[in-house]
Amino acid sequence: MTDFTQKPGVSVWITRLERLSAWGAVAFLTLTIADILFGIFQRYFTGSSMIWTEEVARFALLWLVMLGACGAFLHGDHMTIDFVIKKLPLALQKLASQLLFVITAGILCLMIYLSYQNAMGMSHMKTMALNIPKTYPLLSIPVGFFLLLIAVVFKHLSYASSHMCEDAEKEVSP
Numbered sequence: 001m002t003d004f005t006q007k008p009g010v011s012v013w014i015t016r017l018e019r020l021s022a023w024g025a026v027a028f029l030t031l032t033i034a035d036i037l038f039g040i041f042q043r044y045f046t047g048s049s050m051i052w053t054e055e056v057a058r059f060a061l062l063w064l065v066m067l068g069a070c071g072a073f074l075h076g077d078h079m080t081i082d083f084v085i086k087k088l089p090l091a092l093q094k095l096a097s098q099l100l101f102v103i104t105a106g107i108l109c110l111m112i113y114l115s116y117q118n119a120m121g122m123s124h125m126k127t128m129a130l131n132i133p134k135t136y137p138l139l140s141i142p143v144g145f146f147l148l149l150i151a152v153v154f155k156h157l158s159y160a161s162s163h164m165c166e167d168a169e170k171e172v173s174p
Helices: 010-046 052-075 083-087 090-121 140-172
Strands: none
Touching: 010 052, 010 140, 052 140, 083 090, 083 140
C-alpha cells in the first residue's frame, strides 16, 4: 500500500519539471520541422507557398527555445562560470550561492513581469499571416521565464538540502 502522506522530494519535482520542459520543447520542435517540410513541399512541388508557414515556424521556434531553456538549466546544459566559486572556502561558497540565487530570482521575476506586460500590451495587434493576436507568441517569454524561475528555486532547494545533510554529517562524525 502506498503512503500518500509522504510528499515527493525536490529531486522528484526537478525531474517532473525537466520532463515537462523537454516534452513541450519536443512538441514545438516537431511542429517546427513539420511546418518547414510542408513549406518546402508546397514551394517545390506545387509551385506556390503558403504565407503562414514561415510565421508558424518562427513562433514555434520561440516557444521551443523558451520551454527548452528550463530543461537545459535543470539538466546542467546552460553555460556557467563557477570556477571562482569552487576555489572559495565553504562558508563563502554558501554565501555566494545565496547571493546568486537572490540575484537570479530577482532578475527572472522582473523579466516575467516586463515580458507579461509587453505580451498583454500587444493584444490589440495581429500577426501578418495568421491574423492572431501577437500576445500568443509573446506569452512564450513570460511562461519560459516562469518555468526557469521554478527550476532555479528547485535547484536552490536541492543545493541547500544537500549542504544541510553534509553539515549534519560533519557534526555527527568525530
